Amino acid sequence: MWQPSATIETLKARADFIAQIRLFFAQRQVMEVETPALSQATVTDIHLQSFATELAANVSSSSHQQALYLQTSPEFSMKRLLAAGSGPIYQICKAFRNEEQGRFHNPEFTMLEWYRPGFDHRQLMTEIDELMQRLLATKPAQVMTYQQAFMETLNIDPLTSSCDGLKQVISKHQLMADWLENETDEDTLLQFIFNSLIEPVIGQDRPCFVYHFPASQAALAKLDPEDNRVARRFELYYRNMELANGFDELTDANEQKQRFEQDNCQRQARNLATRPIDKRLLAALQQGLPDCAGVAIGIDRLLMLKLDKSHINQVLSFDLSRC
Template identity: 50%
Template sequence: MSTCHAFKSNDEALTMQRSNAWQPSATMDVLRQRAALLAAIREFFAARDVLEVDTPLLGQFAVTDVHLDNLRTQISGAAQPYFLQTSPEYAMKRLLSAGSGSIYQLGKVFRDDELSSRHNPEFTMLEWYRLDFTAAQLMQEINELMQYVSDAPAAVSISYQQLFIDQLGVDPLADDAVGQLRDALSSYSSLADLVHREDDRDLLLDLAMATVIEPQLNPKQPTFVTHYPVSQAALAQVNPEDPRTALRFELFYGGLELANGYQELTDAGEQQLRFERDNQRRNSSGKLKAVPDVRLLAALEQGLPDCSGVALGVDRLLMVLLNQSEIEKVLPFAIDRA
């Protein structure tokens, strides 16, 4: 009798789940504010004469970045798989090489990653490229966008190196950075066993950034972290003032990483070498190698104009603006309701 009752309870719970699954993840008020944010973004770029473009969601090439994985699908009659794009970057750079001028895109992208309160496999990205902009000029424009769509205070900037020195007492660019990182992170009980088995500097840096440093950033102060190690900037120019670093930056606000930007690499040969290094790292980490996008390389050979570009997570920005801690609360339908 008790067993039957248990089955009945489970059936009722399943019925309840199914009955609610048709409903939106976000409230109608949030969806109106979402629409207002998208409209404001378009107004911002229209006033600056930046062209909106719309590139394919499906492509024949996956990214080589060791930190990203594409969702893939098979099209009837096609010999090769197609990949849902993690970013419109490669297609947008092909447009830039074809003479588009400064451009932006506001649309969906996809990443095969673990579900979390801040990640949905399908999400909305704002990506834009400004011709003849330095990374510093692009950061200023991001700052202006943030103030246009919200009451965010002006952003501050700090170098990646200085941030690690200030918050962890480690110089991430030093020759003995691995030893410094192991010593510093071993004081955290949850990390001690892991760090002593790891000798990859970039993995240790990523671990330190995600678990120790990011949580210490002031959530009420937009903060640009600049000049990442060159090994962590596959699509950025090397910093001519310090070749250990690249002209890459990230924006943090509200406890979230919101944007990732570069002063873009334009050298096709160097890009090819970086694709190969990415694949070596993918192989070492047990991931499948990715065929480099030969059409991007051809576009770079044709000539990518000097530019800087950035990708900004719109859903995460809305989370910050509306003080929401879960990404599903700002999406019309999160993945479990798709």
């Protein structure tokens, strides 16, 4: 089928929507940047799978082809710009994740990512809330901690619960499956419970920020100085969609290296391929990343909400099935 996935009317609305985003940042003197989609390194997160390719130009000169990765987000390159003195920056770009297609997922999608030197996670949440009100005419957002979301919805404490206790919650709600029964990673169980039982409840009438995720779920965020069980990571939810993932960014190069290495150890334990650690990012952190907060937002999902569309392919010029 050669026709576009979205109607031409929708694509015109999409162009206007992106223009509004650019105006929002221009008014705040945040510079737009572009960074490469291909990189020699990629994310180590066990929950993110990158597309990999090889550089054929090296075949004649070397017996080893150079591996390259399509980026799951422009984060690492943008942090290198911050370390070089860019000041506040944003980017609208294509990102790629090797995941199944679905109502809210296309392997190639459009991401908005921005960084604010001098901001912490709370200040950045305020700016995101302003953007949401501008683009979607939402009510001011609700804000709650990750612990609070579990306590108020399910009356369990995610920071102290055991694997057995989490499986009891899953069984109580008749969601148990063989893979969950055999799961030994608490974070995987917590993520399943959050996606299945909490996300459908929060952020219905107004957007909802959830912050202070468990430290083990925030490899790129600073730990909270008042409770090192949690990190300064937040997510934004609205009408059954996860829209944003943000951090009070980790600036310690040694700590970041340790977290990347821990990720790769987890990959090995799960029989997943390890990923090359981005040494250029670590060098930038060593040089000095300014204290900053950053966030990534899926533009396609925002536009789905704006135009009341039920499937991501309705806001894409061509989804994967038509490429």
